[in-house]
Amino acid sequence: MIAARMRLLVHAVLAVSILSLAFSADAGEREARRQFDRVKDDPVALRRFLFAMPKGADLHNHLSGGIYAESYINWAAEDGKCVDLQTFAVIMAPCDIDSGQTRFADIQADWDTVNRIIDGFSVRNYQRGQVSGHKQFFSTFARFAGAAVGREGDMLAEASARAARQNVPYLELMQSSGMLSAQSVADNPDLFDASLPVEQLLNNNSISNLVTDTIARLDGIEQRRREVLACDQDNADPGCKVNIRYLAQVIRTTPRRQVLAQTLLAVRLIAADDRYVGLNFVAPEDHSITLRDHQWQMEQIATAAASLPEEQRKITLHAGELALGLVPPEYLGRHVRQAIEIAGARRIGHGVDIVHDPDYDQLMTWMADNSVAVEINLTSNDIILGVSGAEHPFESYRRHGVPITLSTDDAGVLRIDLTHEYQRGVETYDLSYQEIKRISRNAPSYSFLSGASLFAGSAGQYVDLCRRSKPGAAAPEKACAEFLAASEKARLQWDLEARFREFEAAFK
Numbered sequence: 410m411i412a413a414r415m416r417l418l419v420h421a422v423l424a425v426s427i428l429s430l431a432f433s434a435d436a437g438e439r440e441a442r443r444q445f446d447r448v449k450d451d452p453v454a455l456r457r458f459l460f461a462m463p464k465g466a467d468l469h470n471h472l473s474g475g476i477y478a479e480s481y482i483n484w485a486a487e488d489g490k491c492v493d494l495q496t497f498a499v500i501m502a503p504c505d506i507d508s509g510q511t512r513f514a515d516i517q518a519d520w521d522t523v524n525r526i527i528d529g530f531s532v533r534n535y536q537r538g539q540v541s542g543h544k545q546f547f548s549t550f551a552r553f554a555g556a557a558v559g560r561e562g563d564m565l566a567e568a569s570a571r572a573a574r575q576n577v578p579y580l581e582l583m584q585s586s587g588m589l590s591a592q593s594v595a596d597n598p599d600l601f602d603a604s605l606p607v608e609q610l611l612n613n614n615s616i617s618n619l620v621t622d623t624i625a626r627l628d629g630i631e632q633r634r635r636e637v638l639a640c641d642q643d644n645a646d647p648g649c650k651v652n653i654r655y656l657a658q659v660i661r662t663t664p665r666r667q668v669l670a671q672t673l674l675a676v677r678l679i680a681a682d683d684r685y686v687g688l689n690f691v692a693p694e695d696h697s698i699t700l701r702d703h704q705w706q707m708e709q710i711a712t713a714a715a716s717l718p719e720e721q722r723k724i725t726l727h728a729g730e731l732a733l734g735l736v737p738p739e740y741l742g743r744h745v746r747q748a749i750e751i752a753g754a755r756r757i758g759h760g761v762d763i764v765h766d767p768d769y770d771q772l773m774t775w776m777a778d779n780s781v782a783v784e785i786n787l788t789s790n791d792i793i794l795g796v797s798g799a800e801h802p803f804e805s806y807r808r809h810g811v812p813i814t815l816s817t818d819d820a821g822v823l824r825i826d827l828t829h830e831y832q833r834g835v836e837t838y839d840l841s842y843q844e845i846k847r848i849s850r851n852a853p854s855y856s857f858l859s860g861a862s863l864f865a866g867s868a869g870q871y872v873d874l875c876r877r878s879k880p881g882a883a884a885p886e887k888a889c890a891e892f893l894a895a896s897e898k899a900r901l902q903w904d905l906e907a908r909f910r911e912f913e914a915a916f917k
Contacts, residue, residue, distance in 0.1 A: 437913030444916050445842040455835065460828045462845075463908035466579040466852035466901075467572065467816050467827050468725070469758050469784035471658070471691070473550065473557055473584070474819025476564050478530035481556035482523060484563060486513035490555060494522070497529030499555030531822050532792055542792035543735065547693055549822050561586075562633020569634065569648030571820075575828050576908060578651060579853060579901050583658040583689055586630075587623035587678070588671045592663060594619065595670035603666035607712040610673055620677045627655070627684065652901060654686040654858065656725065661699050661706055662692040668702070669709055676713045679721055686857035687723035688714075689758070694730045700740050707751035714753065723857040725756035725784065729763050732794040741765035746772055749781060756814075756855060758784045761794055764802050773809035782812035782855040787833045788825050789818035803838055814852045846909070853901040860896025863903055875899075881907030 448454035481499070485492070491504035491512055504510040516522045528534050530553045535545040557564060565582075572580055595601050600615040610616070635641065640649035657675035661668055675688040690706060693699065699706075714722045728748035731741055742765030748754040749772075757776075760783045763769050776783070783806050791797040806813055815830045817823070834840050834848070854862055865872045874892045878885035880903050885893060893900050 437917050440916035441913040442842040459831045463576045465849045465905045468581045469816035471819050472582045474822045477821040478527040481553045484560045485556040498552045546793050561630045565634040566637035569651045572651045573647035580653050583656045585658050587619050591670040591674045592667040595666040624682050657688045658691045660692050661690040662696040672713050695736045707747045710752040724754045726754045727758040729761050730759035731762040732796050756782045777810040784816045786818035812851050858897040860898045863899040881910035
């Protein structure tokens with residue numbers, strides 16, 4: 410009898426403890442929501458709140474465009490590189506002084522010149538110039554490209570450290586490693602016969618060699634990141650803990666044979682290395698080649714990706730990064746649908762011109778029903794396309810229930826960070842705390858990490874195996890621990906929930 414009473418007492422205490430944990434977490438969330446409502450109309454306080462708030466991932470982030478101009482200038486000076494002061498293009502040494510080139514090291518103390526280079530490497534002060542935001546944005550990449558050569562590991566370190574400071578635990582970085590070599594292979598008919606079916610070209614020997622070389626190069630880049638961040642030392646930078654995966658990005662504004670070779674390389678990288686979790690097509694969507702070849706490109710993606718197992722067919726595509734006036738109206742409204750229906754995209758980047766689709770209500774409903782997320786880049790869309798506020802389809806996506814993620818696109822070129830995009834979303838669309846928390850949760854949920862999701866149905870409802878466990882409170886129960894061990898995605902989601910628990914507890 411005494412033993413039975415003791416068991417009942419223990420069970421009662423445990424039940425109270427579990428309820429207390431749940432109440433504590435709910436109380437923390439309620440207080441965080443109240444604090445958010447208090448600071449929502451104070452830009453400075455709102456920035457501080459959102460900077461500290463966990464933001465699940467940045468899923469639309471070009472590595473080269475994510476680096477700030479100041480870093481490129483410093484690296485170029487250290488590497489003895491040159492700059493053409495007429496075009497602001499980075500040139501490999503030696504400098505041709507007679508043609509207006511000078512060493513970066515010689516102009517670092519000339520603040521006026523440095524500022525002009527920063528403006529040339531970014532969209533800073535573009536309003537004062539004579540070119541559009543679109544032209545200024547896309548012209549920057551060719552200028553600073555030379556500064557990036559040999560500094561890819563440093564770039565990775567900068568992206569990691571910046572994410573960690575903002576409480577962002579995961580990045581899916583787009584990078585084109587190996588793609589220029591794939592273009593060269595495509596131009597050699599002895600190495601690549603573009604007339605052959607895609608199924609035969611998948612095993613092309615030259616592409617196979619590029620896969621090996623690209624993976625080896627990535628090993629070196631990641632090792633350099635660890636060195637820069639002191640990841641093996643006691644003073645390791647928090648950026649060491651940021652989880653990074655890669656999207657192989659294909660340059661789509663090249664001849665068809667080159668696009669095909671790059672696509673094959675991307676698919677082969679996904680098959681060969683778990684660090685490559687998907688592919689993307691990049692470069693201006695309004696380019697004449699992209700406008701002409703878009704459907705053909707979508708078909709090549711579908712054919713090449715069919716060689717992958719279903720769980721590896723992870724495709725996100727820049728689609729709908731267009732606006733009326735940028736291109737003739739007949740080019741609007743079809744790229745998002747083609748990316749989804751032909752290429753099988755599971756996420757859409759930008760998606761601005763979707764409202765020009767003749768049946769966009771049906772398409773958005775289909776996206777919502779089939780969990781196709783949209784990667785929204787508010788500042789990028791404003792500067793490049795001139796689309797913002799009520800003219801942006803953000804509210805349409807929101808109304809249709811399409812999963813929304815917020816991302817930076819090219820933080821260095823745009824002179825922003827992910828916190829800025831969250832703040833812009835809150836201030837423009839009057840988002841509530843629950844809504845930005847959902848957007849934060851969406852990012853890991855729609856990431857291309859492998860494994861099952863932690864959530865069953867709506868966010869906040871864990872799968873049965875983990876329903877009794879509390880992220881951040883204690884070690885998960887055995888069944889939940891085993892579930893997490895088998896799923897990279899669930900582990901990231903679990904980590905984000907623990908971060909929210911810690912963040913919200915500070916407001917109790």
